[in-house]
Amino acid sequence: MSPLLKPIQYAEASAEVRAVYDDIMTLRRSDWINDFWKVLAHDPATLRRTWEAAKQVMAPGALDPLTKELLYIAVSATNNCDYCIYSHTAAARAKGMTDAMLTEVMAVVGLANQTNRLANGYRIPPDERFKPKS
Amino acid sequence: MSPLLKPIQYAEASAEVRAVYDDIMTLRRSDWINDFWKVLAHDPATLRRTWEAAKQVMAPGALDPLTKELLYIAVSATNNCDYCIYSHTAAARAKGMTDAMLTEVMAVVGLANQTNRLANGYRIPPDERFKPKS
Amino acid sequence: MSPLLKPIQYAEASAEVRAVYDDIMTLRRSDWINDFWKVLAHDPATLRRTWEAAKQVMAPGALDPLTKELLYIAVSATNNCDYCIYSHTAAARAKGMTDAMLTEVMAVVGLANQTNRLANGYRIPPDERFKPKS
Amino acid sequence: MSPLLKPIQYAEASAEVRAVYDDIMTLRRSDWINDFWKVLAHDPATLRRTWEAAKQVMAPGALDPLTKELLYIAVSATNNCDYCIYSHTAAARAKGMTDAMLTEVMAVVGLANQTNRLANGYRIPPDERFKPKS
Amino acid sequence: MSPLLKPIQYAEASAEVRAVYDDIMTLRRSDWINDFWKVLAHDPATLRRTWEAAKQVMAPGALDPLTKELLYIAVSATNNCDYCIYSHTAAARAKGMTDAMLTEVMAVVGLANQTNRLANGYRIPPDERFKPKS
Amino acid sequence: MSPLLKPIQYAEASAEVRAVYDDIMTLRRSDWINDFWKVLAHDPATLRRTWEAAKQVMAPGALDPLTKELLYIAVSATNNCDYCIYSHTAAARAKGMTDAMLTEVMAVVGLANQTNRLANGYRIPPDERFKPKS
Known part of the structure; x- marks a missing residue:
């Protein structure tokens, strides 16, 4: 490349x-x-x-910097961004991410990508009680 | 639907x-x-x-259940899953997610989706020092 | 819409x-x-x-028309195409798709979307023996 | 990688x-x-x-294992999963996939990715008669 | 929604x-x-x-504002963003987009989404002469 | 590859x-x-x-060939198509794309991918006045 x-x-x-x-x-x-x-x-x-x-x-804000790095990795893994996966994994490691945390991020990413397609594929309307009250 | x-x-x-x-x-x-x-x-x-x-x-594991819900929302927003965004936002709220936490999740999701395309679009090879040592 | x-x-x-x-x-x-x-x-x-x-x-070709409709549904569910999911599900039904076939298509779509992100997320290089011989 | x-x-x-x-x-x-x-x-x-x-x-179920492998390839090509394309192409070959079958899978994948964006891009509501009867 | x-x-x-x-x-x-x-x-x-x-x-820059709106529509159609397709189509109309321009944008979006998957799906390495000279 | x-x-x-x-x-x-x-x-x-x-x-049509190449690049960067990014960047260069045009395409692609996820993630319904009049 x-x-x-x-x-x-x-x-x-x-x-x-x-x-x-x-x-x-x-x-x-x-x-x-x-x-x-x-x-x-x-x-x-x-x-x-x-x-x-x-x-x-x-x-740092309502979320701590490590949590933000984990979110970054989750999005980058979903989008298949070579550069961002390596760079934000390195950043997360520097902020304290352990192997166990990385594997749990990936497990959630895998599960969410699966259920996203099951829900979208079956065209399931969101239950009313999940909707925010206006 | x-x-x-x-x-x-x-x-x-x-x-x-x-x-x-x-x-x-x-x-x-x-x-x-x-x-x-x-x-x-x-x-x-x-x-x-x-x-x-x-x-x-x-x-619960190396990550707490609320962090996992936030990761779920991040993936579901990236993939545009109507059902999963509503259901996991409700689940995250039940586990203590505040408005400030939600807007920070979305800000990271927005940023990551942007830089994912900049890095992929320009075909930038990951710097060697980001790669895990084998 | x-x-x-x-x-x-x-x-x-x-x-x-x-x-x-x-x-x-x-x-x-x-x-x-x-x-x-x-x-x-x-x-x-x-x-x-x-x-x-x-x-x-x-x-009809090397694949029969029903198999092609199932492939269409699999891609459309992955991409979240509202129109295409409904129209190609109807087309597949007309060609003989049963409920059991539909749920198996969705199960494969869910699994593949999960493992796609695990493989991409962990940046796992394909094993040499999977590569086509040139 | x-x-x-x-x-x-x-x-x-x-x-x-x-x-x-x-x-x-x-x-x-x-x-x-x-x-x-x-x-x-x-x-x-x-x-x-x-x-x-x-x-x-x-x-094996309502669908045979080769059909399932073809569905896996279709999803993996849509998602650009390097590892999964190679591994499931190898698996499909082992189950009898010919070159002609592979090129037909790819033709459907290409067509579906095109029409998915035409339907989504133009925001075309699904015709009522495509909807499942409740 | x-x-x-x-x-x-x-x-x-x-x-x-x-x-x-x-x-x-x-x-x-x-x-x-x-x-x-x-x-x-x-x-x-x-x-x-x-x-x-x-x-x-x-x-306005090296590209005029209408061209930028067309690029925005192309990305939004690819990503299936309901809000962005409507809002940027309206913006492009206000800047002079005709029906003919819109249908040509969609035709390119459809074609590119198709060939993106054919090239990714077949894992075709870019020809050397396409690579930028360093 | x-x-x-x-x-x-x-x-x-x-x-x-x-x-x-x-x-x-x-x-x-x-x-x-x-x-x-x-x-x-x-x-x-x-x-x-x-x-x-x-x-x-x-x-050439309602849009000129260079604009079409820019749209192609925008879609290909969004989809992470290695082959198509290189080949259509080369094609756009041959049709007159400058570095400044390329960086503006990428800036729009980055912005659109960001706002696509903000709009989708927050599930914001399109304002009525953006909808085409029927």
């Missing part, structure tokens, strides 16, 4: 792109940027927008 | 199906069965297998 | 569209056209191309 | 896992286990549950 | 939410807000982030 | 297949056929049908 656009390295990046790279490295306390951001850098507005969104959405 | 097969009510169910219905009601401390199981009941083996799988997978 | 474009009735259809409608009714020995074709009729080239494709693909 | 969790070989497996491995080999009359099961083995309950489900669902 | 969270009307909205509503109405020269934003308003940060993203991404 | 069926080279192709290959080369003013068609060639009817569909759908 070769990316449609070459990753832009720090040394060749514009000031606008470097500013995002610097923010990524500062937040992560790392001197390394992964290729996802280096490819997005071809479109600096999308690079910044996506990075700011990730910072905001993945921050 | 009308289901491909009519829900089978308790009164008309076989002993094999009733045994599963009874187990569902006992575990849930409820006298009500939702239509998902009543449609699956046309295939008693699938009814039992799916119910046993749900019991096993959704039980 | 209201369609983006109104179904075009026979009386108001162009000669080009009527020719396809006539062919559909002749092949089906019916005086009725379902709405799928009547909406496609806004684009007569797509109407003809899709109808000719359906005739060719769904005809 | 490297799996998130290393396949567990027979020699290093627990008794619980070996029991499933033994059942797989007995049923298949083979001394080989493919990696799908060896990765699932990190979660013995999911290994057993998934294997028992596969045995039950793929057994 | 009833939304999981009730749309928040202007009169009951917080200052933070009203600021986004005001911006939407100003940009659109309208006194009306559609329900998508009113449901997102339960999470003001996601409301603002998503609205700012939409403003930025859908603005 | 190795294809399920070996590409059929011109020298070994039947007259029926060669006729399509010749038409592809003539239309493209090229002496080269990409592997997609060479694999489809195992099913000459599908080869011809798919090629004729591609010629018809991708031809």
Whole structure:
């Protein structure tokens, strides 16, 4: 697999792109940027927008950051995103995900993908009592 | 929406199906069965297998039951399963999901679906350091 | 649900569209056209191309027409296509599909959607002996 | 592609896992286990549950085992599951699938994926006469 | 279909939410807000982030706004998003989309969904000359 | 990745297949056929049908050929089709797609995949005024 656009390295990046790279490295306390951001850098507005969104959405809130990573893995496994499965599994490991937690995420993902198709396939209308009261 | 097969009510169910219905009601401390199981009941083996799988997978383990419901919602929203979104939102509410938790789940689901397509669309190979060591 | 474009009735259809409608009714020995074709009729080239494709693909060959309808249902359930699930279930019933066959199709669809995500989610490389010999 | 969790070989497996491995080999009359099961083995309950489900669902019933394999391929091609396409194509070949059958499966899969999006995209409501009578 | 969270009307909205509503109405020269934003308003940060993203991404650039709406429709039809198909079809109409343009979008969407599965299903490796030169 | 069926080279192709290959080369003013068609060639009817569909759908009409290629890329990125992303990116480049156009396509694809799941996940009914008047 070769990316449609070459990753832009720090040394060749514009000031606008470097500013995002610097923010990524500062937040992560790392001197390394992964290729996802280096490819997005071809479109600096999308690079910044996506990075700011990730910072905001993945921050602690009503849910803790590890739970959010597990949700990310669940969606990425459902969508078959090679890059995102590896990168968010690594992120989840760094936040404390154990093998047992990973296998339970996958078990739920498997079950949900199965019952989603049984419910959709049989065209079962949701029971009224599941609907939110307006 | 009308289901491909009519829900089978308790009164008309076989002993094999009733045994599963009874187990569902006992575990849930409820006298009500939702239509998902009543449609699956046309295939008693699938009814039992799916119910046993749900019991096993959704039980407390390395992850707590509420986290598992949130994962279920994340997958069901990604797959657009009408029935499963309503039923598992109701289940998650019963286990303590707040509005703030729901909106954070949806924010992660939205973000992950976006970056899944950016990573897949640009064909970005996963960085080597994200790969598990063999 | 209201369609983006109104179904075009026979009386108001162009000669080009009527020719396809006539062919559909002749092949089906019916005086009725379902709405799928009547909406496609806004684009007569797509109407003809899709109808000719359906005739060719769904005809008896190495697989019999009922098996092809079951495959159609399996794909449509996986993709959550409301229209196609109802129309191809009706077509399969007309070709002899029993309730037991339908529930077995759904059981396979459920299982495959589950294991597809387990295999994709865990990023399991296919065993070499499964690969076709070149 | 490297799996998130290393396949567990027979020699290093627990008794619980070996029991499933033994059942797989007995049923298949083979001394080989493919990696799908060896990765699932990190979660013995999911290994057993998934294997028992596969045995039950793929057994002869109202549909013969080859038809079930074709349905599996149709779903796996729709979902883009690398592992499942190769493994179930191999299984279908072993059960008698010819090249002509494979190309017909793919033709139906292609057609259904096309018309699924035409029907969904145009938001065409299913004709009343396709709906099951309640 | 009833939304999981009730749309928040202007009169009951917080200052933070009203600021986004005001911006939407100003940009659109309208006194009306559609329900998508009113449901997102339960999470003001996601409301603002998503609205700012939409403003930025859908603005004229290397592609004109109508082309962007057509791309939006193509993705929404592929994903079966009821809300997005209706809302972006309306938006595209307002920007000049004709019936002929809509039917051509749908024809491409249908074809691409078909060939995507043929290429994925047959596991055809991309020809080297299609790969970008690094 | 190795294809399920070996590409059929011109020298070994039947007259029926060669006729399509010749038409592809003539239309493209090229002496080269990409592997997609060479694999489809195992099913000459599908080869011809798919090629004729591609010629018809991708031809200039209410939309220009470049816009159609961008729509193709948008669908293929959403569906994660390795082959189609590379081949249609190459085709779009040949028709004038710049890097800026590509990054804008991907930005719309990312945004649409995000809002599709927010709208579907929250089960937001389309506003009445978005619906086409009947």
